[in-house]
Amino acid sequence: MLYFVGLGLFDEKDVSVKGLEVIKNANKVYVEFYTSRLMGADKEKMEDMYGREIHVLDRPQVEQDPWWLEEAKEIDIAFLTGGDTMVSTTHVDIRLRAMEKGIETRLIHGSSIVSAICGLTGLQNYRFGKAATIPHPYTSTRGNTIISETPYDTILRNRQMGLHTAVFLDIDMNKGYMTVNQGIDLLLQVDEKRGENLIKGSIAVGIANAGSEKPIVKADFAENLKIYDFGSPLHIVAIPADLHFVEAESLVKLAGAPGSILEVEDKN
Template sequence: MLFFVGLGLYDERDISLKGLEIVRSADAVYAEFYTSRLMGTSIDRLERLYGRKMKILSRPEIEGEPEWIEEARERNVALLVAGDPMISTTHLDLRLRAIEMGIDTRVIHASNIASAAPGITGLQNYRFGRSATVPFPHTVRGKRILSSTPYDAVKDNLSRDLHTLLYLDIQDGRFMSINEAADILIEVSDGRGDDGFASHLAVGIARAGSEDMCVRAGALSDLRRYSFGPPLHVLVIPGRLHFMEAKALRILAGAAEELLSGYEL
């Protein structure tokens, strides 16, 4: 059996009891942390609490030809991932490949930012549209390239009065901040002639699941100057607000009354 075990939002204590039992009883334990990270812990702390040594898999070992997966034909193998195992298409692809190879699989779900963000912000979970990732800019032939995909996702959701959860890029040990994401979105919107986008309501969440979590609502242009502290960060762009959502953003995220008045349904 190949077990996909979610580790939750922030540190080694976020794993479920069911997940912990599987990790402790598995014949082999692997982990990958390039799709997401547990920022409140370390490999050493994970191993000490779980009572197991684990091998950290690289991106090629997950997305290429995963030779390690063959072990699951005859043994119980646990793959540990931050958040919930099936939020990432990388892990879904791996599970489907395992099934096609005739290997049994089982998923142990855990808390993740997609399920936590509505509770943190007070925004209703059924009013979130499609999410997107804000990637770091890249350079092609000396030209700086920005992805318009997150901006397009936001605008599509706004046209239907839906909220947008934006994941922020992780790349080579770099963690995009809410400030950087806001700068990118505003630069893309300015390029589209959407001058009012910078004043749109936004909510930044930093270190979800931790005791020093930070959540702040304000105009997007204001959030790019706010100090959210260490990663991981995500950004929410709300659509129109139910009166309870507006109240929640005021109380939970410090949104100014005058800013919210233009967004209530």
């Protein structure tokens, strides 16, 4: 049996009771930290809390050569991931590979940043469209710095349909964890390149350390968030479309948005 266990948002204590039971009873426990990780815990804290030795898998061992799947044919394996276990398409792929090998699978869900965004900001979950991810810029063969415009296009399409956008920020082994500041700056650069004002002058929301005792949640005009101190990662951004008056009030009271957005919503 292969168990997929979502560990939740921030530290080793976020795991569900059901998930903890699976971890304690499994014959072997694996974890991957590259799609997401618990910023309030490390491998040692997790092992102390769960009472088990945990084997860390790198990216190739998950995506390219998941040799450890063969073990699940004979014994119970717990595969741990940050957040909810099936948010990443990588984990869906692993489950499909296991099923092709005749391995039975079971999901133990964990709290997810997708729902946490709504709880922390007051933005309504049914009003979110397709999510986007901002990758780190890269250098082309000609030496030019390339900024992906795909997340910008996703925000544009969602905005046209009156939908909010959850914007995930890149995690790269070499370039590190992208911050709200970096993500907003990249969107503003695309804004300027296109001569549009999709991002500049619009309300954006930055969130840091969701699930911790003191998460940082700040809503402001995007250009102001570019210089706001969100502290340590993990970070995520939400770009709202037109706001319902309850959403606007929530952003003011829960995320410190400028009160002027209430006046705008009153006119709509």
